[in-house]
Amino acid sequence: MGMSDTMTSNCSFEEVDQMMRYLELIIYMPIFLIGLLLNVAALLVFCLFLRKWTESTIYMTSLALMDLLLLFPLPFKMHATNHLWPTHLQSFCSVLESLYFIGIYGSIYTIMCIAVDRWVAICHPFKAKQLRSPRAALGSCVGVWALVLAAISPTIYGFRQGSRTEFHCFHAFSQKGWSPQLIICLQVFGFLLPALVVIYCSLQTIWALRQSGQRSARSRACVKIIYSSLSAFLLPFTPSHLGILLQFLVHQGVIQDCGTKTRISLFIQIAMCLSNITCCLDALCYYFIAHEVRSTKRSFRMSMSQRRATNSTSEV
Structure with missing residues (x-):
């Protein structure tokens, strides 16, 4: 998101911008390296080793791809913090900004889909047989990709049109980027609505698991x-x-207070930097999903072995 203008109404943000030139590198470097390693490893595990396309693995594969899409622009973002880009790179900058925000909001909606899928599976097990399937999960993921591509790409592209000076990519969007209609849509549909869905589904699912009194390994993993x-x-x-x-x-x-505006400028820049840590936090989900799939496979093999043993005994 556009961070700060160097001067606004005689209020200087030079100290904040100078501080962020170093902080961004400190924050982004480990996030980029760790996130890249974890997400590539996750794709290898899901696609090559597990080879079992359940609803969970489909959602997590899509989430890993979203995270990689978010990570791709980070080196350019780090470069743009300390360097002005020539005017002819505006279109390229818009593409990078679009990929970045597609990764962010695609991750948000994918996590929401995961929460809903879990809620249906655990709180409505009878309906889940009709509603849940690998095909339905794939359709949801494709729908999320289509939604964020359609909503973000045209919007971001228009933020830099008409500028004839050198610029910092990922910084200082035009006033069009801060229009009330856009920010309200971003807050409500980009965050608040998915957040309410995730919180509701998560709490309902945890409550259902506790009410059932189950203490199995799979229940704890869930x-x-x-x-x-x-x-x-x-x-x-x-x-x-x-x-x-x-x-x-x-x-x-x-x-309008200058000191408050300076603190807000610093806060939003640090918060936006740290929001990229989602690429690493999602690795927690990857680990537990992989563990669950392995546990499911193990349980299936054990049940099959017991069934064969029972059949052999009955034949004797």
């Missing part, structure tokens, strides 16, 4: 998946969207 998904959603995205709301109030003239 609870861990729910908590990890909830953490991967709320920890990165809540501060960043709060920062977007505060910066919107600055652009609308609601907040």
Whole structure:
């Protein structure tokens, strides 16, 4: 999101921008390297080793691809923090910004789909037989990709049109990027609505598991998946969207105090940087999903072995 203008109404943000030139590198470098390693490893595990396309593995594969899409622009983002880009790179910058936000909001909606899928499977087991299937999961993932591509790409592309000067990519969007209609849609449909769905489904699922009184290994693994998904959603995205709301109030003239505007500028930039940690937090989900699939395979083999043993005994 556009972070700060160097000067706004005689209020200087040079100290904040100078600080962020170093902080962004410190935050982004480990996120990029760890996130790249974990997400590539996750794709290898899901696609090559597990080879069992359940609803969970389909959602997590899509989430790993979203995370990689979010990671791809980070080196360019780090470069743009310390270097002005020539005017002719505006279109390329818009593509990178689009990929970045597609990765963010695609991850948000994919995590929401995972939460809904879990809720249906555990809280409505009879309906789940009709509603849940690998094909339905694949359709949901394709729908998420289509939604974020259609909503974000045309929007982001228009933010830099008409500028004839050198610019910092990923910074200082035009006033069009802070229009009330856009920010309201972003906050409501980009974060608040998915957040309410994720929280509701997660709490309902945890409550159902506890009410059932199950203490099996699979039940405990399911609870861990729910908590990890909830953490991967709320920890990165809540501060960043709060920062977007505060910066919107600055652009609308609601907040005019220079010191407050400076602190908000610093907060939104740090929050947006840390929001990328979702690429690493999602690895918690990958681990538990992989563990669950392995457990399912193991249980299936054990049941088959017991069935064969029973059949052999009955034949004797």
